[in-house]
Amino acid sequence: MQWETVIGLEVHVQLATRSKIFSGASTAFGAEPNSQACAVDLGLPGVLPVLNEQAVAMAVQFGLGIHAEIPEVSVFDRKNYFYPDLPKGYQTSQMYQPIVGPGEVEITLDEGATKRIRVHHAHLEEDAGKSLHEDFHGMTGIDLNRAGTPLLEIVSEPDMRSAKEAAAYLKAIHSIVTYLGISDGNMAEGSMRCDVNVSVRPAGQEAFGTRAEIKNVNSFRFVERAIEFEVERQIELIEDGGEVVQETRLFDPEADETRSMRTKEEANDYRYFPCPDLLPVVLDQAYVDHLRDTLPELPADKRARFENEFGLSAYDAGVLSASRAMAEYFERVKEVCGDAKQAANWVQGELSGALNREGLTIADSPVSADRLGELIVRVLDDTINGKAAKQVFQALWHGEGDSADAIIEAKGLKQVTDTGAIESMIDQVIEDSPVQVAQYRDAEPEKRGKMIGYFVGQVMKASRGTANPQQVNAMLKDKLDALC
Amino acid sequence: MAIEHADVLRAAHLARLGLDEGEAAHYLDDLGRILEMVDQLQALDTEGVTPMAHPLDATQRLRADEVTETDQRDDFQRCAPAVENGLYLVPRVVE
Numbered sequence: 001m002q003w004e005t006v007i008g009l010e011v012h013v014q015l016a017t018r019s020k021i022f023s024g025a026s027t028a029f030g031a032e033p034n035s036q037a038c039a040v041d042l043g044l045p046g047v048l049p050v051l052n053e054q055a056v057a058m059a060v061q062f063g064l065g066i067h068a069e070i071p072e073v074s075v076f077d078r079k080n081y082f083y084p085d086l087p088k089g090y091q092t093s094q095m096y097q098p099i100v101g102p103g104e105v106e107i108t109l110d111e112g113a114t115k116r117i118r119v120h121h122a123h124l125e126e127d128a129g130k131s132l133h134e135d136f137h138g139m140t141g142i143d144l145n146r147a148g149t150p151l152l153e154i155v156s157e158p159d160m161r162s163a164k165e166a167a168a169y170l171k172a173i174h175s176i177v178t179y180l181g182i183s184d185g186n187m188a189e190g191s192m193r194c195d196v197n198v199s200v201r202p203a204g205q206e207a208f209g210t211r212a213e214i215k216n217v218n219s220f221r222f223v224e225r226a227i228e229f230e231v232e233r234q235i236e237l238i239e240d241g242g243e244v245v246q247e248t249r250l251f252d253p254e255a256d257e258t259r260s261m262r263t264k265e266e267a268n269d270y271r272y273f274p275c276p277d278l279l280p281v282v283l284d285q286a287y288v289d290h291l292r293d294t295l296p297e298l299p300a301d302k303r304a305r306f307e308n309e310f311g312l313s314a315y316d317a318g319v320l321s322a323s324r325a326m327a328e329y330f331e332r333v334k335e336v337c338g339d340a341k342q343a344a345n346w347v348q349g350e351l352s353g354a355l356n357r358e359g360l361t362i363a364d365s366p367v368s369a370d371r372l373g374e375l376i377v378r379v380l381d382d383t384i385n386g387k388a389a390k391q392v393f394q395a396l397w398h399g400e401g402d403s404a405d406a407i408i409e410a411k412g413l414k415q416v417t418d419t420g421a422i423e424s425m426i427d428q429v430i431e432d433s434p435v436q437v438a439q440y441r442d443a444e445p446e447k448r449g450k451m452i453g454y455f456v457g458q459v460m461k462a463s464r465g466t467a468n469p470q471q472v473n474a475m476l477k478d479k480l481d482a483l484c
Numbered sequence: 485m486a487i488e489h490a491d492v493l494r495a496a497h498l499a500r501l502g503l504d505e506g507e508a509a510h511y512l513d514d515l516g517r518i519l520e521m522v523d524q525l526q527a528l529d530t531e532g533v534t535p536m537a538h539p540l541d542a543t544q545r546l547r548a549d550e551v552t553e554t555d556q557r558d559d560f561q562r563c564a565p566a567v568e569n570g571l572y573l574v575p576r577v578v579e
Binding site: 017018019023024025026032033034035036037038039042044050051052053054055056073075080082083084097131132133136137138139140141142143144269271274276278279280281282 | 498500537538540542543544545546547548549550551552553555556557560561566568569570571572573574575576577
């Protein structure tokens with residue numbers, strides 16, 4: 001039987017505020033345990049929450065970034081459950097009137113095709129603390145520094161049909177929130193994590209199958225792997241005559257499988273009700289309009305502009321607009337060298353290769369956009385050839401010179417375009433290669449094109465790589481053909 | 485809306501309250517009377533009335549995103565039954 005996968009994602013994004021959503025405690029990462037948990041975060045009696053305006057602004061910016069409706073009124077509710085890292089006994093969240101209404105996110109698939117994934121809503125809530133289950137004499141240690149950190153939970157519609165689409169969606173959310181600067185998007189530190197709802201149904205069937213929820217997946221790769229495993233598990237289960245049960249599962253990256261979490265003794269009953277400590281949040285239109293006017297250019301718009309204005313392929317435009325740092329670097333290189341295609345090639349080729357090799361992000365690149373742009377200028381004006389340019393890049397990368405020009409000068413890489421100099425090198429190579437010349441002469445004319453490579457190589461070697469290869473090629477062909 | 489003994493026990497369980505039989509009977513009576521009052525309220529015609537999220541007809545004031553709290557961990561942990569390395573210790577929650 002043909003099966004179709006149906007996936008919906010709940011993405012939790014930690015907002016990059018300085019203080020917590022309802023208190024003035026710091027949100028800085030990595031502080032001493034409980035040194036950033038104040039009376040409000042601890043849920044001590046008599047405290048009152050006061051909402052952080054920046055958390056509200058960031059949520060609205062996200063909403064505008066996904067073309068969502070921004071309702072005038074939103075309301076906070078209490079989600080009640082007991083766990084020691086939630087000292088109040090409830091999480092302040094938004095159940096019925098979230099701050100961001102329905103919107104959509106465009107994802108890019110292989111070959112640059114795009115698909116729209118609908119977002120059901122996004123709501124503000126507070127994070128819980130952290131439980132440490134290592135041995136504290138058989139007890140659990142609780143660090144409440146994270147309690148009260150603002151989260152934006154982004155709930156998609158079940159619009160994704162493969163693990164790849166789910167990963168692409170997560171990447172799109174990641175790039176929107178980092179472009180907006182509302183989150184650092186650091187998945188390793190837990191700034192972004194997601195719950196994945198997965199079900200399967202026979203192809204063509206309209207009704208959804210029973211879904212399983214995979215909790216707390218915290219990397220793009222794990223999302224794909226968790227879904228792939230889960231889909232296979234569900235299909236096998238059904239084909240063996242079993243039934244999928246609605247449950248919460250955990251992905252174990254070590255074992256590469258999902259496992260059922262302890263089934264709760266009864267179905268979730270969070271007894272949501274409006275939080276009496278918080279009044280409804282009312283956003284006036286002027287405020288929303290102001291935020292809309294100050295939004296930066298977002299990835300989807302940048303991608304379209306890179307394609308239309310710079311003539312880049314859909315693929316190149318997608319890669320170069322994926323992160324704001326990458327896009328800004330590329331645009332600066334383009335500005336300096338004046339050639340978008342060359343800039344795209346260098347950023348995606350030599351630069352990305354070097355970054356990947358050393359596990360660096362573009363923000364840490366030892367070669368600045370200005371230096372790379374200047375290097376490309378020297379390729380474009382024929383000062384150096386492509387091969388020498390790669391050498392110059394490596395030298396810049398390793399800090400062997402302050403600029404492309406200085407390195408070209410110091411290493412004597414200036415391209416030889418002087419016809420006389422090249423001609424004498426060619427004559428020398430022809431004189432030194434009687435066997436190859438004879439072979440060339442005896443070959444069928446259509447095979448000679450390939451054979452010329454040997455001579456080009458020898459001349460380039462003689463010039464220590466500085467001759468202009470196109471020029472060498474053309475001159476060699478004339479010379480050799482004259483001998484035939 | 486009538487409430488039954490089992491509902492009281494379920495609500496108590498969700499709220500992590502340990503009730504003995506006498507208390508359960510007491511709450512059954514109390515909650516029953518609260519629900520009777522709710523039934524009275526339900527009888528009102530609210531057609532066309534916008535629901536309110538809060539009894540006060542006011543909107544939420546926002547605070548600037550500034551760190552105003554200092555570290556008072558030592559004070560807070562003085563009333564905790566068990567602490568270690570700055571962590572609050574609680575009975576183990578996973579086996």
